[in-house]
Amino acid sequence: MEMKSCPGYQMAGIAAGLKKNNAKDLGLIYSEVEASVAGVFTRNKIQAAPVLLDKERIKSGVCQAIVANSGNANCCTGEKGIQDALHTARLAASGLGISEDRVLVASTGVIGEALPMDKVEGAIPDLIGALDPNGVADFAEAIMTTDTVPKIVSRHGELDGVLFTITGVAKGAGMIQPDMATLLCFVITDIKAKPDKLKEMLRAATDNSLNRITIDGDTSTNDTVLLMANGISEALVNDADQTATFQAVLDDVLITLAKQLVKDGEGATKLVEIVVKGASSYDDAQQIANTVANSNLLKTAFFGEDANWGRILMAVGRAGVPVDPDTIDVYFDDVLMVQNSVGCGKAAENKATQVLKKSEFNVTIDLKMGNGNASVFTCDFSVDYVKINADYRS
């Protein structure tokens, strides 16, 4: 795949031997000039060394390079893990001729094994040598774990007559659940913006995208979303109009990536949007949507293409928020399947079964209590999810 990432950036991805299968596993994003940067990180109390390092470094609001590896999470690796993250950044900085504290790092893979630093050290010169304005596909490949396809989204926009570009790359597949940034995701753009402005826009965009997906309800120790803005395009994002224009494109990039992530969830065969309407509040709606989206019983029924709406009502009922048990409507796409908490019969069920055969559909739950609406993207739960995760380390 030949694909230009974004003006003023180069990327690379090579095989450093961290994965067992000779696949690409070490990636680099390099901005030709110093860039503003913002990040959101996992809320898991157990945080990997690269997360701990990035959270410190990102306080400066400036960054010029990101080194990311797959095959090893550098998590639960103690003081050595921190030293390894620091050393990785130092090696990249030295090879690139930039300041060490302008380099961020990210890791994904097995928890609890030391990063093989001899392999990383040996590979960094090749990695820098491979930097290319068209390197985005290689980079996207280098951060994949159980992902089956790379995720890259690029969009253009216009600010006060000046073109700008946003390119996002992400990896997901497992340990994905809407509790903050739930994966590795790197977004680069050529706009000019202050770090605080970037942070505000990144938070809004992740709340609207990556925090609305779930694959298995587990939250990783390594989740990281970084947004770099190098200012090459001279498109300025500062006032409210400029912010709204950029936010719309950024949202689009992140929502598109989020949906790609769920579609490629471990073992997933279906992308399902769970829409909750008419809850007492937004928080209640979100809580119900998350509970439904994470019900193993429901997700296995999706896999079996079984319109088992009883499991939807069961999950609504155990979400821990008030619901009127007698007024719930449920739709599969446009098919009304349950009205006032009672099934609509065989004809409706037959139509709903057709909806379930699709690879993408939505389930709408209308509580008819208030104005709280929310939606979450989830996937089905297949035999392959279990197979993938039973054998992940072997």
Next chain:
Amino acid sequence: MEMKSCPGYQMAGIAAGLKKNNAKDLGLIYSEVEASVAGVFTRNKIQAAPVLLDKERIKSGVCQAIVANSGNANCCTGEKGIQDALHTARLAASGLGISEDRVLVASTGVIGEALPMDKVEGAIPDLIGALDPNGVADFAEAIMTTDTVPKIVSRHGELDGVLFTITGVAKGAGMIQPDMATLLCFVITDIKAKPDKLKEMLRAATDNSLNRITIDGDTSTNDTVLLMANGISEALVNDADQTATFQAVLDDVLITLAKQLVKDGEGATKLVEIVVKGASSYDDAQQIANTVANSNLLKTAFFGEDANWGRILMAVGRAGVPVDPDTIDVYFDDVLMVQNSVGCGKAAENKATQVLKKSEFNVTIDLKMGNGNASVFTCDFSVDYVKINADYRS
């Protein structure tokens, strides 16, 4: 199986055609005299008709019969569902010649389909005819859904020199999660006790047993635990000593049933006790134990016999309670696998892998922060869980 249940009780279980495969699906417990009764019911906001009916009737504290069916949950069936539950109780009362409000009902099976009352009505006379002091095995079979074995536990004890008996029967397999009574469970005893005393002892026993198990994190709409005491033995439970004596035997019955339920969880091949020690409080310990016990990633690793302790720390970290990320120890049985949040290396991992090959083992997580301890029983998550639940209704 010939097995005496408990003095003064008779049971039956027959095939009424509610299940597709001609298996037993209608059961009856009958006490020869009126009994004190206590119950705990699901906390799911969506509650099946039999739960709604029992919660009303149990206020009297007196009961003489319980009709239970499998194959149909009589849930999300609207006003007709309530009428069907009432009618079922009325038919049994009439056949037994007892007052209608002395009959409780319980259902388990598919949600959202009307109970086929013609079949129930036709079968009640045969059901009553089949009542037998040795009928406990038939009854246990009649309440099974995806259970592969019936669960019956009987224990004897002595109160002030008088022998007493407790017999418990349960069904579980799916939609099991520690949020109150999480299944159908019927316990009969021949002691003499007031309903309030029974209720206090039943609550304590369920908190210590059925509320400490999880199979898939889902909570049913039909969960019901009933305890009947008919006083036939003249063993009185009233003062503190008597209560302690009876409570110990009741706890034993319910813990044994709880473990049987998890062992027979849908697709389960392993029974795992998750023990959390040294949390800041009991509530924190319980929250962590539940989160770990419900992690799909960890449960699939158990199935794969993979000592993937990183997933344990991940789950601890996302439990939403304070933990010190650098002081966590993890044991598989007696094997120290993680010390101060860092892995103990290959030798420990090899030993832990041997533990994982067992059909029963425990995982101990020591947070070294305080005195909060809790434990939960869970099972592994297998390919068969998905297969069973993808095809449940077909």
